[in-house]
Amino acid sequence: MISLYYFNKFFSLRYSDWQYSLNEHQIIKVTGKDRDSFFHGQCTADIKKISNDSFVLCSRLNNQAKVQYYFYYLKSDQEAFVLVHQNFSELLLTDLNKFIIMDDVELSSSSHQVYFVHSKQKLELNTAIDVKIFDGLMFGLEGSIYISESINEAVTFNLSKEWQGLAQKDPSEIEEICTLNGWPFFNPAQDVQKFIHETTLNLWSISYQKGCYLGQETAQKIQNNRGAQLAPYLIMDNDQHLHPVYLERIDRVVGKKIQLTSGLSGIVTDYPYFKNITKKEKADEILYFASLAFQAEEWEKALCMIQLSIDLYPSEDALEMQGVLLGRLERFDEAIKSMDLLEELNPQSVMASTNKSMFYMKLGQIELAEVEKSKATVKSFAKFGEEAKEKKAIEALKAREEAEELEREKMFNQVLEIDPDDTIALNGMGSLALKRKDFSAARSYLEKVVALDPKYSVAYLNLAKSLIELKDMECAQITLQKGIERASLKGDLMPAQEMQSLYNKFF
Helix, strand or coil: CCCHHHHHHCHHHHHCCEEEECCCEEEEEEECCCHHHHHHHHCCCCHHHCCCCEEEEEEEECCCCEEEEEEEEEECCCCEEEEEEHHHHHHHHHHHHCCCCCCCCEEEEECCEEEEEECCCCCCCCCCCCCEEEEEEECCEEEEEEEECCCCHHHHHCCCHHHHCCEECCHHHHHHHHHHHCCCCCCHHHHCCCEHHHCCHHHHCCCCCCCCCCCHHHHHHHHHCCCCCEEEEEEECCCCCEEEEEEEHHHCCCCCEEECCCCCEEEEECCCCCCCCCHHHHHHHHHHHHHHHHHCCCHHHHHHHHHHHHHHCCCHHHHHHHHHHHHHCCCHHHHHHHHHHHHHHCCCCHHHHHHHHHHHHHCCCHHHHHHHHHHHHHHHHHHHHHHHHHHHHHHHHHHHHHHHHHHHHHHHHHHHHHCCCCHHHHHHHHHHHHHCCCHHHHHHHHHHHHHHCCCCHHHHHHHHHHHHHCCCHHHHHHHHHHHHHHHHHHCCHHHHHHHHHHHHHHC
């Protein structure tokens, strides 16, 4: 969960409607039937996987997997566009035109007005003017790129009251959120001529599942070999402020407390800082902070935040919280409307009818209160029936899992009869013992695993869990320290981060 400091600081950027003029960018029109396949083979992004009317960030590498430039590819069914910073436009055209040999592709510079728009919904534009809209991620935020061939800004974009009221964001605000999200902010010196693994372009602009492109073999080899020696991360200091840093492999464990030679100390955090980017995720995030305001009895602040959450993505939790809070403030008519919306979202909601019954009772409307009480009773019976079916399905799933566990246990024992030092079988037996809460047996198996193979990251994690359950905290601490170090050096980030989380919790 993000800190309250950054929630407040970037509230208007993440949750409100605004525009940002991309006036330092050049639009290049891409035509020809081979346009998508050509760019798919020339850049790091998977062009084939993006849908029409979408855009994606791409990097162009050399054969050493170093970044030459980066750009956005905007895809439609009739044509495509490249949106590139003006510092890269000439290089891009010269470079890519050398590779157009047999492909039916043509690149041509053109004059466009270009805006990135962060909005809860599409703007209603005048259809008489040709404005093309592409959806995607920019600055680490969901939004749309609006482009038009008209160079008259007033004619092109001053098309509706919605657009007129759209705030224009300052470049300094955009640069700061780019810094926190690891998004390139039009600074060629920042990322160019570095291995892509040494930049946050490795997070946003490359697919390691697609086919061949220039530098792909080297990029894949570095990625498979634990990435670059130094990679970009964030450090959160004691004041909860974030600092971009480059970290060695051994320190790239989220949650690890470190002190750098520069004097900076804090907790390792990965990019992007704002991981919740979809409307639902952001709505849930706002609802969390609304609950904090609710607990602090900041009623109006909580109501505003709940409404914003509902505007982004209506949820049962948000509508129920809104109704309860309005009821507490004795705004019963509004509370009933919230419960009506909850019932529209989930017609079987017991709480919608239960709360409405209570609100009608407070208003002295006894008959309506009784109707809603009856509805709540009927819904409760239906819910009990669904819960019984669900319980039966869970029991069947549990029985199937137990049968599969017995089969795995039989297989592991057969392997151990042949080779008592087989680490995979020993780890399997230890994992099963841990799941069955036989912590002593788990310890016995897993201690043997790490003795035989000191690089077995998952074994350290499960051994530490067993030791914690056995209250052997001294051994657990030593195990976690060793496990985090070994997993970090090996590049096993998931077990490393889970062990770091356990270490932070208990030590």
